Amino acid sequence: MLTLTLIGIGTGNPDHLTLQAIKALNAADLILIPRKQGKEDLADLRRTICAEVISNPATAIAEFDLPTRDLATPDYRQRVDDWHDAIAAVWTQAIAAHQGPTTKVALLVWGDPSLYDSTLRIAARLSPAPHIEVIPGITSIQALTAAHALTLNEIGAPFTITTGRRLRDEGFPQGVDTCVVMLDGECAFQSLAPEGIQIWWGAYVGMAEQITLTGPLAEITPQILQTRAEARARHGWIMDIYLLRRG
Numbered sequence: 001m002l003t004l005t006l007i008g009i010g011t012g013n014p015d016h017l018t019l020q021a022i023k024a025l026n027a028a029d030l031i032l033i034p035r036k037q038g039k040e041d042l043a044d045l046r047r048t049i050c051a052e053v054i055s056n057p058a059t060a061i062a063e064f065d066l067p068t069r070d071l072a073t074p075d076y077r078q079r080v081d082d083w084h085d086a087i088a089a090v091w092t093q094a095i096a097a098h099q100g101p102t103t104k105v106a107l108l109v110w111g112d113p114s115l116y117d118s119t120l121r122i123a124a125r126l127s128p129a130p131h132i133e134v135i136p137g138i139t140s141i142q143a144l145t146a147a148h149a150l151t152l153n154e155i156g157a158p159f160t161i162t163t164g165r166r167l168r169d170e171g172f173p174q175g176v177d178t179c180v181v182m183l184d185g186e187c188a189f190q191s192l193a194p195e196g197i198q199i200w201w202g203a204y205v206g207m208a209e210q211i212t213l214t215g216p217l218a219e220i221t222p223q224i225l226q227t228r229a230e231a232r233a234r235h236g237w238i239m240d241i242y243l244l245r246r247g
């Protein structure tokens with residue numbers, strides 16, 4: 001039976017790898033690395049990680065091109081479902097094409113597989129169903145709070161993790177004073193009434209390129225917008241995350 005190990009690798013810093021992750025990489029017969037147009041840096045990082053920590057000569061690496069989403073399908077959920085099917089099919093082909101034993105296949109998952117990541121959902125589409133193993137990784141939330149030396153929650157208080165789209169459409173989440181916003185390509189914090197809100201923002205958190213900014217939202221918004229646009233132009237891509245706290 002095939003074991004598929006989803007290895008959380010942290011957020012772009014090879015030092016985020018846990019000893020458990022390094023052991024799992026060395027135990028794999030085959031590691032699959034996705035290539036995505038415009039994000040070649042991220043495939044490079046996965047290659048670097050493998051080159052640095054794999055000492056088992058029997059571990060093979062196969063790269064595959066990540067299928068692109070078919071934007072013609074009008075329904076969002078259908079579009080995502082079709083895309084996940086296509087990725088599962090590409091994994092199946094890459095595993096079948098491998099010459100040699102493939103009882104243990106591993107995938108390097110950005111951050112942790114449990115947080116805004118579909119690798120587990122895609123793995124559930126494989127047939128026959130493999131045994132799934134997850135190695136936890138440092139999430140971008142942890143990398144952000146560490147970068148700012150910040151606690152995620154206030155004493156005994158809950159918090160919400162949400163997306164840029166929801167923040168823009170629904171405003172500051174109800175029932176909490178702290179929220180973490182991910183997957184925000186459009187700086188949705190601009191849509192909030194900024195009075196009384198503090199922001200802790202970070203791009204490329206944990207990586208050598210890390211940038212952090214913090215301050216009252218009303219004052220620091222223009223600086224974040226400018227810094228983000230410049231960094232994105234410089235690198236060709238950006239990943240950013242922020243924590244908002246009110247009161």
Ligand SMILES: C[S@@+](CC[C@H](N)C(=O)[O-])C[C@H]1O[C@@H](n2cnc3c(N)ncnc32)[C@H](O)[C@@H]1O
Pocket residue numbers: 011012110111112113114115116117138139140141143181182183184202203204205206207239240241
């Ligand atoms: C598809 S989600 C993957 C999250 C990942 N599984 C995790 O555990 O952090 C991608 C989002 O995570 C956040 N992110 C991931 N890595 C980041 C980094 N190094 N710096 C800032 N944000 C990051 C961004 O909000 C980005 O839009």
